[in-house]
Amino acid sequence: MDTDRIRKLKSQPDNEQCADCTSPDVSHASLNLGVLVCSTCADVHRSLGSQISQVKSLEADNWSEQEIRELESKGNRTAKDRYEQAVPVYYRKPTHKDKHVLLEQWIRAKYERKEFVQGSTSRGNRPYESGRKEGFLWKRGKEDKRYQRRWFVLDASENTLRYYNGENMQEPKGTYRLDGLNIALVPYKLDNPNGMQIIHSDNRQTRSLFVYAETGQDVVEWYTSVRYVKLQRLLVTHPERRPEELSTMLTRDFLKEGWLSKTGPSSRHPFRRRWMTLDQRKLLYSEDMLDAFPKGEIPIGSQEQGFAVRVGVPPGQKDQGFSFTLKTPERRYFFSAETAAERSDWVELLRSLIAGQLNV
Numbered sequence: 001m002d003t004d005r006i007r008k009l010k011s012q013p014d015n016e017q018c019a020d021c022t023s024p025d026v027s028h029a030s031l032n033l034g035v036l037v038c039s040t041c042a043d044v045h046r047s048l049g050s051q052i053s054q055v056k057s058l059e060a061d062n063w064s065e066q067e068i069r070e071l072e073s074k075g076n077r078t079a080k081d082r083y084e085q086a087v088p089v090y091y092r093k094p095t096h097k098d099k100h101v102l103l104e105q106w107i108r109a110k111y112e113r114k115e116f117v118q119g120s121t122s123r124g125n126r127p128y129e130s131g132r133k134e135g136f137l138w139k140r141g142k143e144d145k146r147y148q149r150r151w152f153v154l155d156a157s158e159n160t161l162r163y164y165n166g167e168n169m170q171e172p173k174g175t176y177r178l179d180g181l182n183i184a185l186v187p188y189k190l191d192n193p194n195g196m197q198i199i200h201s202d203n204r205q206t207r208s209l210f211v212y213a214e215t216g217q218d219v220v221e222w223y224t225s226v227r228y229v230k231l232q233r234l235l236v237t238h239p240e241r242r243p244e245e246l247s248t249m250l251t252r253d254f255l256k257e258g259w260l261s262k263t264g265p266s267s268r269h270p271f272r273r274r275w276m277t278l279d280q281r282k283l284l285y286s287e288d289m290l291d292a293f294p295k296g297e298i299p300i301g302s303q304e305q306g307f308a309v310r311v312g313v314p315p316g317q318k319d320q321g322f323s324f325t326l327k328t329p330e331r332r333y334f335f336s337a338e339t340a341a342e343r344s345d346w347v348e349l350l351r352s353l354i355a356g357q358l359n360v
Helices: 003-011 037-046 065-072 076-083 100-112 216-237 242-251 338-353
Strands: 027-028 036-037 054-059 131-140 147-155 162-166 174-176 182-186 195-203 206-212 254-263 271-281 282-286 295-301 309-311 322-327 332-337
Touching: 003 282, 027 037, 036 037, 036 076, 037 054, 037 100, 076 282, 100 182, 100 206, 100 216, 147 216, 174 195, 206 282, 216 242, 254 338, 271 338, 282 332, 322 338, 332 338
Parallel strands: none
Antiparallel strands: 027 036, 027 054, 131 147, 131 206, 147 162, 162 174, 182 195, 195 206, 254 271, 254 332, 271 282, 282 295, 309 322, 322 332
16 A cells, blocks of 8 residues: 555645544545545444445555545545535534534435535425424423423424424424524433434523434434524525524524532522533523523623622632632622533633623
8 A cells, every 4th residue: 555645645735634524633535435534424434335435444444556546536625526515504514523413414415315416406305495394303391301202393484493292283382483492402411312402592581492303314404494494584684694694693502511519699508519501691500401491590791791700709608619700790609610620611611701702
């Protein structure tokens, strides 16, 4: 095997990153597709079958002269021009930092279903562009905590997401306007690779629905359908703004989540463990990560508005572990992390948010 030619091929600008997730750790290549990829994406390529992608390691496998010449004639730029010709602006292109289900379905959409190849972009090939999606999702019960199959309907014409106890039921159990809706993929919460959190916020409260789909393709189609419908509405309400700009407003990941201990304003109050979610400029805390409603929400403003965060707690205040204080115009909140590193992460993130250094 000509290792010098392989090394030169990897060093070309378009081939220095994985063709599918932009990871800098390029270690494999698909001979017939002509792409250089990382080990994680190589595993997904193998799952497609050799009739779609013929994957070999660039270092551990032997490459014939003919195979090297074939790979040299292609590369990531050539493949991108073919398989990503028509990626819509609302479609989330994952990176190596994103959830695996997004990455797997991105790869399958590109090479297996050819959803973005010019000439094959019919509505049947991209069902998330119909403006309506309906089907069963497994939803966690608010009271009994059990998962039950529920019929969900996304309807662009009504600007709503509804769910019903059954497919033929007339009255919905819940109706949520898309204007206040966000969807996040949360496999770590549901212990399911296809887990999703549907968050609806209005002036009164924040409500979360925890659901999962039976397949990765289905959960990503729900996710992408919501993004498509929200973009179409934004294009109408904001005709002066470009679709690329509006695409950043469709869905969002949480800035940070995790367990902290929290105590009340009085030194007599004990620390209690709470699941914390930093969602844009709201810090929500709950008894459990799967609670339908948070116990409280703390708005996070700017320094000019009187917000601040500091390590430790004031003298005389009950302290525990690795503590820090969040100051708002109304009161001070006292938290404790389990490690110094975790406290540092929360404090630095909150400081950046308060200082206006984050684009939220």
